[in-house]
Amino acid sequence: MKEFDYRKAPDVSGAVALLDADPDARYLAGGTNLVDLMKSGVERPARLVDVRQLPLDRIESTPDGGLRIGATVTNSDLAAHPGIRGRYPVLTQAVLAGASGQLRNMATVGGNLLQRTRCAYFTDTTKPCNKRDPGSGCPALGGEHHNHAILGASESCVAVHPSDMAVALAALDAVVHYETADGRGELPLDQLYPPVAGTPDRETALPAGALITGVSLPPLPVAARSRYRKVRERASYAFAIGSVAAALDIRDGIVRDARLAFGAVASRPWRARTAEQALIGAPATAETYAAAAEAELEAARPLPHNGYKVPLMRNLTVAVLSELDEEAAR
Amino acid sequence: MGLSTSSVITLHVNGEKHTLPVDHRTTLLDALRERLDLTGTKKGCDQGQCGACTVLVDGRRTVACLQFAVAAEGREITTIEGMATGGRLHPVQQAFLDLDGYQCGYCTPGQICSAIGMLAEHAAGWPSAASEDVRPAAGPAPLTPEEIRERMSGNLCRCSAYPSIVEAVARAADADDASSAADTSAQSGEAAA
Numbered sequence: 001m002k003e004f005d006y007r008k009a010p011d012v013s014g015a016v017a018l019l020d021a022d023p024d025a026r027y028l029a030g031g032t033n034l035v036d037l038m039k040s041g042v043e044r045p046a047r048l049v050d051v052r053q054l055p056l057d058r059i060e061s062t063p064d065g066g067l068r069i070g071a072t073v074t075n076s077d078l079a080a081h082p083g084i085r086g087r088y089p090v091l092t093q094a095v096l097a098g099a100s101g102q103l104r105n106m107a108t109v110g111g112n113l114l115q116r117t118r119c120a121y122f123t124d125t126t127k128p129c130n131k132r133d134p135g136s137g138c139p140a141l142g143g144e145h146h147n148h149a150i151l152g153a154s155e156s157c158v159a160v161h162p163s164d165m166a167v168a169l170a171a172l173d174a175v176v177h178y179e180t181a182d183g184r185g186e187l188p189l190d191q192l193y194p195p196v197a198g199t200p201d202r203e204t205a206l207p208a209g210a211l212i213t214g215v216s217l218p219p220l221p222v223a224a225r226s227r228y229r230k231v232r233e234r235a236s237y238a239f240a241i242g243s244v245a246a247a248l249d250i251r252d253g254i255v256r257d258a259r260l261a262f263g264a265v266a267s268r269p270w271r272a273r274t275a276e277q278a279l280i281g282a283p284a285t286a287e288t289y290a291a292a293a294e295a296e297l298e299a300a301r302p303l304p305h306n307g308y309k310v311p312l313m314r315n316l317t318v319a320v321l322s323e324l325d326e327e328a329a330r
Numbered sequence: 331m332g333l334s335t336s337s338v339i340t341l342h343v344n345g346e347k348h349t350l351p352v353d354h355r356t357t358l359l360d361a362l363r364e365r366l367d368l369t370g371t372k373k374g375c376d377q378g379q380c381g382a383c384t385v386l387v388d389g390r391r392t393v394a395c396l397q398f399a400v401a402a403e404g405r406e407i408t409t410i411e412g413m414a415t416g417g418r419l420h421p422v423q424q425a426f427l428d429l430d431g432y433q434c435g436y437c438t439p440g441q442i443c444s445a446i447g448m449l450a451e452h453a454a455g456w457p458s459a460a461s462e463d464v465r466p467a468a469g470p471a472p473l474t475p476e477e478i479r480e481r482m483s484g485n486l487c488r489c490s491a492y493p494s495i496v497e498a499v500a501r502a503a504d505a506d507d508a509s510s511a512a513d514t515s516a517q518s519g520e521a522a523a
Contacts, residue, residue: 003335006354006400028401035357035396036377046333048354050401076390080456082466089464096459100484101448102381105390106397236459236483 001038005047009054012179012213018049019209020181027051027211029072030106032099033115041125042116042132052108056213059083065219068177071110071212075099075165078109088217090226090245094168097230100237110212112165113176113192114204117267118239119159120144130156131200141303147241150300150309152266157200158303160264161193162239167263168228170271171245173218178210189215193268200267222249222257225327229320230263231312240264242312248324250284260321262296262313272296275317284325286318293317339403343368344412358402359383359394362409370410370439374486381485384440384447385409391447393484410439413446422446422502431498433489441485445499448481452503473503 009015019025024046028034037043056070059081067083078084079095099107121127121139128136140148140158148158166189174189187205194205206212226247232238243263249256258279260272278292293314300310340349343366350365359376362368362385374382376395383394386408413420422445425431432438452473457464460480461471471477478496487495 001355004354005333005335006337006398028398031398031401032378032396035398039377048398052401076451076456079464080451080454085457085464086466092457092464093459096457096461096464100381101451101481102384102391102393102444102484103378103396105387105447106392236480 001041002044002046004038004045006050007047008050012054012056012211015049015051015054016179016181016209016211018047019211022047023208025049029108029111030074030103031111032103032107033111037116037123040123042123051110051211056110062216066217068214068216069109070214072108075104075107075109075112076101078165079104086224088168088172088220088223088226090171090223090228090247091165091168091217093228094164094230094243094245097228097240097243098164109165109215112163113169113189113212113215115162116203117159118162119148122159131159131203134199134201144305145303146305146308147239147264148303148306149266150302150306150313151262151270151297152195152268152299153301154196154198154200156198157196157267159200159267161266161268162264163269164228164230164240164243164263167243167261167269168245169215169217170269171226171247171259171261172220172223173259175216175218176212177214177216178206178212180207180210182207184213185210189269190271196267220247220259222247222259225249225324226259227320227324227327229316229323231316242309242316244313244316244320246317246320246324248279248284248321248328250325250328253284255279255282255284255288260292260296260317262317265300265309265313272317274299279321284328286322289318289321289325290314292321337400339400341366341399341402341407342405343407344409352399354398354400356399357395358385358397358399358407361399361402362394362407368409368411371443372436372439374437374440379486380437380440381444382437382440384443384485386443386447389447389450391444408443410443413442420446421505422449422499425498425502425505426495429494429498429501431491431495432487433491437485437487437489441482441487441495444482444485445502448478448499449503452477452481473500475500478503 026045028048056072079092085092230240230243245261247259262270275292275296282288372382374380378396
């Protein structure tokens with residue numbers, strides 16, 4: 001590991017100033033991803049600015065009736081929060097589906113959003129990778145890609161975003177708040193991760209040096225009936241090969257409102273807006289759910305070894321929506 | 331601004347203070363084992379995947395391999411060496427002994443530290459991915475074998491002693507219920523919530 005300077009950020013503006021002055025610096029929060037990447041040589045910061053002790057560890061009500069989650073709230077505290085569990089159960093379920101008890105106690109909300117892909121070529125510095133070393137190529141295209149993207153990928157990169165939490169946040173219309181040396185800003189979560197195109201190394205739309213300070217959730221009555229389901233290669237403590245975050249409001253047998261997002265299928269959490277449009281106003285039946293999933297997945301472009309994800313996502317979507325439908329009927 | 335690649339830090343481990351110079355690259359795991367001679371905490375994968383290095387930090391279970399020692403300064407660290415009180419084993423330690431919750435023993439300190447942290451989380455009402463309904467109105471999830479397996483999934487056992495580990499954790503949970511679990515606490519979590 002390369003040697004590095006270490007500073008505890010005194011406050012948000014101090015943290016931002018330290019990063020602004022040093023392009024080789026990185027923010028350190030829970031460290032569950034960054035420390036690992038420093039060990040493997042993928043990340044080689046000259047300075048770490050520790051932000052974990054900043055006063056961003058609260059979950060508070062917002063004037064519009066939503067919630068604002070501080071960036072250094074741990075995954076554990078987020079999942080255990082009564083307001084999240086009661087009003088946005090999909091978010092608690094998504095967070096609890098990720099990592100292990102130990103890692104959730106360390107990891108933070110801001111860090112979770114900025115974690116890097118687990119594509120094995122990205123984390124192996126002896127291999128080419130357009131995300132780590134732009135222009136060097138993508139061995140995943142002709143190599144090991146059974147868990148890579150089927151939606152929104154490009155010839156440059158087919159890696160998937162690993163977060164479960166972000167999939168739920170995408171479905172919930174979350175907004176990301178940040179600060180830079182120039183002041184504060186915000187981005188809808190849906191716009192946090194730009195399309196891959198030819199620049200897979202550009203992973204977020206945040207300005208350089210930005211520190212995520214929090215994530216806000218709008219009041220979203222449809223989220224009261226919501227859930228997250230994750231498929232993985234073992235029962236627990238593994239990244240998704242496909243996941244669905246969904247919220248459904250059914251009245252008189254008709255879908256009145258719906259939120260749907262897919263995980264482990266793209267370089268970002270995939271908000272399934274095409275499917276949502278197909279759902280809203282349609283009869284709440286398994287046929288409607290299947291047609292909506294199929295409409296979304298028409299854009300899928302699977303690789304030779306990940307075609308299984310198309311029927312997987314279709315069936316998972318139908319299953320989750322049917323479960324919510326049954327829950328509504330109880 | 332000058333760069334410095336080492337610091338003199340004070341670690342609080344098992345109720346004692348240790349002041350030592352560290353290269354910033356030193357993980358908490360290496361500081362405990364190589365500098366403080368607390369070798370009960372084991373190095374398994376060294377990349378956060380096996381749980382052998384689980385220790386409590388401010389009462390919560392964490393993996394020591396993915397934390398830099400310099401970042402752990404000022405936090406209360408409890409390792410397996412700090413779990414017994416006055417020569418009396420912690421109820422979780424005793425249950426692992428009584429029920430053979432191990433084979434080779436390498437993952438055991440991590441399993442025990444993790445179980446102690448996990449029981450505190452459960453006592454604080456935290457749901458898990460195995461919980462049927464996470465909404466507060468559903469009430470706390472009973473600590474079934476399925477819940478124990480899910481909540482302990484961050485600790486791997488290459489000998490696959492899982493059946494006895496699950497029994498030992500269940501026994502400790504019964505014996506111990508609220509009392510010692512509440513001590514090690516997810517209290518800071520309640521405060522943050």
